[in-house]
Amino acid sequence: MNYIELKLTVNPEFADIFMAELGEIGFETFTEESYGLNAYVTEDLFSEEAVDEIMERYLAMTPISYSYSTLEKKNWNEEWEKSYEPISVNGLVRVRASFHEPDDQHRFDIVINPKMSFGTGHHETTSMVLGIQGSQLADEHQGKKVLDVGCGTGILAIMAAKLGASYVSAFDIEEWAAENSRENVELNHCEGVVVRQGTIDDEPADLYDIVLANINRNILMRDIPKYVTFMLPKAYLVVSGFYEHDIADIEQVANEAGLKKTFFDTKNNWASVVFERE
Template identity: 60%
Template sequence: MNYIELQLTVSPEFSDILMAELAELGYESFVETDEGLSAYVPESDFDAAALDELVTKYAGQTAIAYQFSTLEKQNWNEEWERNYQPIEVAGQVRVRASFHEPDERYAYDILINPKMSFGTGHHETTAMMLEHQLAIDHTGKTVLDVGSGTGILAIMAIKRGAVEALAFDIEEWAVENARENAELNRCPKIAVFQGTIADVDPASRYDIVLANINRNVLLAEIPTYASLLNTGGDLLVSGFYENDSPDIEQKAIEAGLTISGKRVRNQWASLRFTN
């Protein structure tokens, strides 16, 4: 499957909102550049008219220009290797690609070769989820990673002491990538399948549920996540803006959960709930 690479020239303060808008149009991965933003979408999902409408929407607020080209799947590694730099989270976690050298100063060394998956740790939502995980005792616990992307959160859970993690994603390429990354990180206790929350056994129970998706999916699925939590379990969510937090919080409260933590970065938010 080929991808379309979109190169947006835009002011940095518009990168986050445009990533959110493009995600709604099916774009799956993003790289912030010196000029603005590169975004990637399967060729079959590319809609030139919708893209033009989006750019027109913001043209009155900022200088914005774009160009796009077809990027063959086998060329993706070359693209992200050129742009992808290691990131550090809370002074304890370092997320890197396999071509970067390890750094022993960090307690958690996570290898992520992302392909087209969203979730390298570069985006605020992923980084905040990792920060929440640092605050939770994972020892001996079971974990569910919803919409796992690269599998980074499940990998972190196992590195933090979880006994097993079940991860899933609706996209075949994401499932393939999560499995590869789990193997890279020597995490055989991670099982990954292609599907949705509806495919998870409703009789199963987990100590930690991780969901870094988007506002609409969270609002629809939080009651299901809550039903899968053990008593005293934690639900960590992100993928939405701070001004959407009240709606997310209210849905979780209605599902019987209690808010126990909140993080905000560049208008993105991440919430922790306890059952």
């Protein structure tokens, strides 16, 4: 099935608001750009009338322009292969595509062929979580169980496995993301990683040592209390996908759910925070 790309030119301060609004009408994946926002939805869920209604409500608050295009799976692969360069995170892990040669100067080598899932490590939130996994929580993965919420390409689940996790459960609401994660897990020869399509609401009951959630502010604000039900005492929750100015709101929800902040990182106004269950 094809995807519809909505290219939205708007004040970046409104990006979170539009992600939340568009998420309510079926849009699943978002990338923030210098001009505003790109949002993606499957053709079967796309409603131009629903998008127009959202835009009309905000026209009095900020200038808005937007356009649509159809994004085919095969064309997406061609596009990212043209511009996808490997990245290095803290000199510890290198993320590359399968057509790049490995580099033995890094301790960890992760191969990601992303398709529609936008989890290549290039975005600040993904690279920060990878850095936290490989530094602050490196020893905490060894022989432990990890839950990856909204896994995208599976990059964080793969990192957890490479750090020695005994079992990783990963899921994403998007069918293509779950499919892509499975392919990338196989590319990286990771055992003990189980990927499924779904949400936190249908995640099988279990307890984990680490929960990873690189999603967005609104989902985190809603679902952090649910994540806690999957956490062992002294377990860690790593969250990202929001701005630095959102840390206080995220922390309040986490505190009310029995978590305390132990570490945070910021990069280009994006933030990642580590919480521990008390």
